[in-house]
Amino acid sequence: MDTDSDDRVYYVISDLHIGGDEQLEHVEFLEELLAFLERLETTDENAELIVNGDAFGLWEFTTVEGVEKFDVLERTYPELFEQLRATGENVPITLLPGNHDHELAAYDEYADRFAEYNVELIQEKWISREVGQQAIHFEHGHQHDANNRIEDWGNPHATPLGYYYNTLVTSRAGQLSDRGRYNWLKDVQAVTPTERMPVWLLSKYFYREMNPMLRYSMVPFLLLFNVSVVLAVLAGLDLAGIWSAPVDQTEAFLGQFGRAGTAAWFFLALNVAIGGLLLLIGVPLYFIRRDIRKTVDRFGVFETELTVDPQEPYEEAAREIFSEQPATTIYCYGHTHRPGVREIEGGLLVNTGTWLKRLHRRSGVIGILPPVFYPSYQLPVVRIAAEPEGVAVEYERMAKPSPATEELTRTERFFTVGREPETDLPDRRVVEPERTVQIAEASD
Numbered sequence: 001m002d003t004d005s006d007d008r009v010y011y012v013i014s015d016l017h018i019g020g021d022e023q024l025e026h027v028e029f030l031e032e033l034l035a036f037l038e039r040l041e042t043t044d045e046n047a048e049l050i051v052n053g054d055a056f057g058l059w060e061f062t063t064v065e066g067v068e069k070f071d072v073l074e075r076t077y078p079e080l081f082e083q084l085r086a087t088g089e090n091v092p093i094t095l096l097p098g099n100h101d102h103e104l105a106a107y108d109e110y111a112d113r114f115a116e117y118n119v120e121l122i123q124e125k126w127i128s129r130e131v132g133q134q135a136i137h138f139e140h141g142h143q144h145d146a147n148n149r150i151e152d153w154g155n156p157h158a159t160p161l162g163y164y165y166n167t168l169v170t171s172r173a174g175q176l177s178d179r180g181r182y183n184w185l186k187d188v189q190a191v192t193p194t195e196r197m198p199v200w201l202l203s204k205y206f207y208r209e210m211n212p213m214l215r216y217s218m219v220p221f222l223l224l225f226n227v228s229v230v231l232a233v234l235a236g237l238d239l240a241g242i243w244s245a246p247v248d249q250t251e252a253f254l255g256q257f258g259r260a261g262t263a264a265w266f267f268l269a270l271n272v273a274i275g276g277l278l279l280l281i282g283v284p285l286y287f288i289r290r291d292i293r294k295t296v297d298r299f300g301v302f303e304t305e306l307t308v309d310p311q312e313p314y315e316e317a318a319r320e321i322f323s324e325q326p327a328t329t330i331y332c333y334g335h336t337h338r339p340g341v342r343e344i345e346g347g348l349l350v351n352t353g354t355w356l357k358r359l360h361r362r363s364g365v366i367g368i369l370p371p372v373f374y375p376s377y378q379l380p381v382v383r384i385a386a387e388p389e390g391v392a393v394e395y396e397r398m399a400k401p402s403p404a405t406e407e408l409t410r411t412e413r414f415f416t417v418g419r420e421p422e423t424d425l426p427d428r429r430v431v432e433p434e435r436t437v438q439i440a441e442a443s444d
Helices: 030-039 068-076 076-087 108-115 161-179 183-190 194-209 212-224 225-237 245-255 258-298 314-325 409-416 433-443
Strands: 008-011 047-054 093-096 119-121 126-131 134-141 326-333 340-344 349-353 358-362 372-376 380-387 390-397 427-433
Touching: 030 047, 030 076, 047 126, 047 134, 068 108, 076 093, 093 126, 108 119, 126 380, 161 183, 183 358, 183 380, 194 358, 194 372, 212 409, 314 340, 314 349, 326 380, 326 390, 349 427, 358 409, 372 409
Parallel strands: 008 047, 047 093, 093 119, 134 326, 326 349
Antiparallel strands: 008 380, 126 134, 340 349, 358 372, 380 390, 390 427
């Protein structure tokens, strides 16, 4: 083991997704990123910064090709590149390609251009670093995602399924975002998994783009939909002469309040009529939908790799690495945008999360209102260092105000009161040295 590794501290970030067409070029965390780099510029630690993939959104550029994209980045973010140069004079900065910036592995000129700013671009799938008597495996993680795996590594024309999604959907969203009532479509990058895209679009249309008068007039009916369906069933039982007590009791109760009671009765009757109509339509539609789903299932459409497990492939990859390389006890990746630490056989599986905005789905507890996608920032920095008790993995959150107040409508904030997401990062974890010894002995 290199003696320098005994006190080497590794700072790891990933999934910044800097750059893209039009509205995607705006980096909402640029101030916080510069502050973090400025701190490393003056640190006395024996540190290395590892940017573990998807630092840049090269897939999201559709008007320039190849290394020209570096020129655009350089012009758009001069302050960032100058800070990289200054920070790189004090600590090594290592950059790994992800799927969104796989082109970094395809053109050797990228390595030369980044070197001018004291950034070492490693054009490989993964790297390893020693820490104390252990080792860390770093890779972005997209090679274990069937939708984004690069089969021909380093081929500038590699186009997995995720490439088409980002060039046709994400970049287009960046071009159209400023045409809406609010500039929200650019947040398409934060929608994960992508299967939630239709629901997110419905939610943003309802809460952001729909005419406010129309939305506010619909809210009471949508909120009372569940109640209306029950009342519709009771009204049907009353008309059929089977059970009239609930309707009679409700009418008598509301009758005590005069005109207010009459208005409430009329409103409930209107909801019942609408609920009954939707119920009548919904029953046959339900059976038709179920039959269609069974037919589709027979063809195996929902059993393809379009939906990727965000956890299992990485656990399997980590187990394989730990088994083949007994000194390696930490598997560090990004890609899924979900910061987390899990202990598996042989070590720790560490996800570095994302600096993009995160959207937390909050479904309505009543009615049939669209879910709310509650925004937050985590801006995680993972610190890995050797300590007397072993190798410690710690998360630090760069402070940034919540965007909820500005980005959620009053209606969305009302329906999420008390249901705000927990955005805490994982607790500190330690890989004890005894673990490495036990694994080494087991492999002998």
